Amino acid sequence: MQFSYANPTVIHFGKGQIQQIANSIPTDAKVLVIYGGGSIKSNGVYDQVVSALANHQWQEFSGVEPNPTKETLDGAIDIVKRDGIGFILAVGGGSVIDGSKFVAAAALHKGDSWDIMSGKYRIQDAVPLGAILTLPATGSESNMGGVITKKATHEKLAFMAPACYPKFAVLDPEAMKTLPERQLVNGLVDAWVHVCEQYITLPTGSMVHDGYAEVLLRNLLKLGADFGNQDDAWRENLMWTANQALNGLIGTGMPQDWATHMIGHELTALWNVDHARSLAIVQPSLLRNQIESKRGKLEQMGHNVFGLEAGADLAERTIDAIDNFYASFALDTQLSEVPGDKTDAIESVVKKLINNGYTALGENQAITPDVSRAILERAL
Structure with missing residues (x-):
């Protein structure tokens, strides 16, 4: 065996831990909350996020698909660049978190976002991000990888970069109660x-x-x-x-x-x-x-x-x-x-x-x- 190992993501596990984001995100950073189809508004997660971000300046981007696409995520990338977003908060399952990592990395790239997936652009840095997990599956909340689809060409590719590790992840099993x-x-x-x-x-x-x-x-x-x-x-x-x-x-x-x-x-x-x-x-x-x-x-x-x-x-x-x-x-x-x-x-x-x-x-x-x-x- 020969390896070097580090996992920098802080885990907040358990009921009620969403409140931890209030102290985990700098209050002077503009925050973009990224989520999927809106289920977080029916299971109470969204309301907890709103409460925890009471002292933060934030906005939201919704509609990330179960297999997140470049086409959708480019809209979030535009917001990060245009509005000077300093922190991204992914709220959802692995697809939302993967997509948010892609946004965090591509927002610092001047070229096309797919350059990350094609290998034309090597990720050296990313906008800081955190994650609130609602569906356990991928482990994306505390790893450095993601998988993105390009709908136009039916490509689904993976990327990995240490800069994409979430700074923190909230794992509250209560969020699973309403999952199909x-x-x-x-x-x-x-x-x-x-x-x-x-x-x-x-x-x-x-x-x-x-x-x-x-x-x-x-x-x-x-x-x-x-x-x-x-x-x-x-x-x-x-x-x-x-x-x-x-x-x-x-x-x-x-x-x-x-x-x-x-x-x-x-x-x-x-x-x-x-x-x-x-x-x-x-x-x-x-x-x-x-x-x-x-x-x-x-x-x-x-x-x-x-x-x-x-x-x-x-x-x-x-x-x-x-x-x-x-x-x-x-x-x-x-x-x-x-x-x-x-x-x-x-x-x-x-x-x-x-x-x-x-x-x-x-x-x-x-x-x-x-x-x-x-x-x-x-x-x-």
């Missing part, structure tokens, strides 16, 4: 695959990384089994588990995969498939395709997470258990947006992967376009 079941399922599945991308790779012998990843996976299994009995403890544990799944800790210094995400992003970009469901479509097929290189970790997962008995087919049974986990939520794990023969759909995804440079995916860089095609043929 579909969003909660998506959040749980998203967190599950985040852990898997950092865990189901190569045996490393790292007791801390593997052990912590296995704890998080067992948490999510338990929360999934108890999905119909949500109480305060259930919400607290999901929110904290999803945060820990992608705050950088369990992947630091470890081999990581992320092929499921890269392929899944194309399903979302082309057909607007829910992000979490795109992962559930791709992952089992990818694991079966790559089973020999991943056999050691799959066997470890089968034993330590699912409690399966040893045997020559333990890796295969572990993938079946993952399938059953998704089935327990009645997830549609086929690409139903494309009826009938999916040959053209598969070729569209492979073409997008090639255009985006995703020609050697996975921890072994063994997932070529032809392998991606085989994975999709099996998945769809």
